[in-house]
Amino acid sequence: KAGVTQTPRYLIKTRGQQVTLSCSPISGHRSVSWYQQTPGQGLQFLFEYFSETQRNKGNFPGRFSGRQFSNSRSEMNVSTLELGDSALYLCASSLRSGANTGELFFGEGSRLTVL
Amino acid sequence: EDKVVQSPLSLVVHEGDTVTLNCSYEVTNFRSLLWYKQEKKAPTFLFMLTSSGIEKKSGRLSSILDKKELFSILNITATQTGDSAVYLCAVGGSSGGSNYKLTFGKGTLLTVNP
Numbered sequence: 001k002a003g004v005t006q007t008p009r010y011l012i013k014t015r016g017q018q019v020t021l022s023c024s025p026i027s028g029h030r031s032v033s034w035y036q037q038t039p040g041q042g043l044q045f046l047f048e049y050f051s052e053t054q055r056n057k058g059n060f061p062g063r064f065s066g067r068q069f070s071n072s073r074s075e076m077n078v079s080t081l082e083l084g085d086s087a088l089y090l091c092a093s094s095l096r097s098g099a100n101t102g103e104l105f106f107g108e109g110s111r112l113t114v115l
Numbered sequence: 116e117d118k119v120v121q122s123p124l125s126l127v128v129h130e131g132d133t134v135t136l137n138c139s140y141e142v143t144n145f146r147s148l149l150w151y152k153q154e155k156k157a158p159t160f161l162f163m164l165t166s167s168g169i170e171k172k173s174g175r176l177s178s179i180l181d182k183k184e185l186f187s188i189l190n191i192t193a194t195q196t197g198d199s200a201v202y203l204c205a206v207g208g209s210s211g212g213s214n215y216k217l218t219f220g221k222g223t224l225l226t227v228n229p
Contacts, residue, residue: 004157035219041221042203042219042221042222043158043205043219044219045217045218048216055215056215056216058216088156090157097215102147102163103149103160103163104149104160104217106157106158106159108157109156109157
C-alpha cells in the first residue's frame with residue numbers, strides 16, 4: 001500500500017513569489033491535513049480537508065490556502081512568500097476527520113526555502 | 116490558546132538506559148493525545164491515548180495518560196541506538212463546534228549512544 005506522497009520534495013523561491021505543494025494521501029483516506037514545521041515553532045497545524053471541504057483551520061494568514069480534489073489529493077498554496085515561510089511542509093492523511101481522526105500518516109514533506 | 120509542552124527538550128543516554136519523556140498540555144475540550152517518532156522526515160505514529168490510567172505498550176515503549184493532571188509520559192526501556200529521534204507529543208481538542216485540531220509540542224530530541 002503506497003504511503004502519503006508529497007511533491008515537490010525541495011524547492012527554492014524568492015520573496016513575493018507564490019508556491020503550490022501537492023499531497024496524495026493513502027488510498028482510501030479522505031482526510032488530508034497540512035502542517036508547517038520550523039525549528040523555532042515545531043509542527044503547526046495549517047488546515048484539514050475532508051471530502052473536498054475544509055473542515056478545520058489553524059491560525060495562519062490568508063496567504064496560506066488549500067483545496068482538495070474528488071480523488072482526495074490535496075494542494076496547498078502560499079502566495080506572496082515571505083522569508084519566514086521557509087519551512088518543511090508536512091501533509092498527513094487519515095481515514096476520518098475531526099475528533100475521530102485517530103492516527104495520522106505523514107508524508108516526507110516539501111522543504112521550501114524562500115530567499 | 117492551546118499549549119503542549121514537552122520536557123526535556125533534549126536527552127543523551129547510553130544504550131540500555133531507560134528514559135521517560137514528558138508531555139503536559141492545556142487544550143480546550145481534550146479529545147486525544149498522540150505520540151510520534153520523527154527520525155529524519157516523516158513522523159511515524161506510536162500511540163494514541165484517550166483514557167486516563169490505561170497504559171499502552173508496544174515492545175520496549177509504553178505510554179500513559181493522566182487527564183486530571185493533564186500530562187502523559189512515554190517510557191522507553193533498554194534503549195537502542197535506533198531509538199535516537201525526535202519524539203513528538205500532539206494533543207487533539209475542539210475549540211468550538213467541529214473545529215478539531217492537533218497541537219504539537221516542540222519535541223524531545225533523544226540521542227542514544229552505543
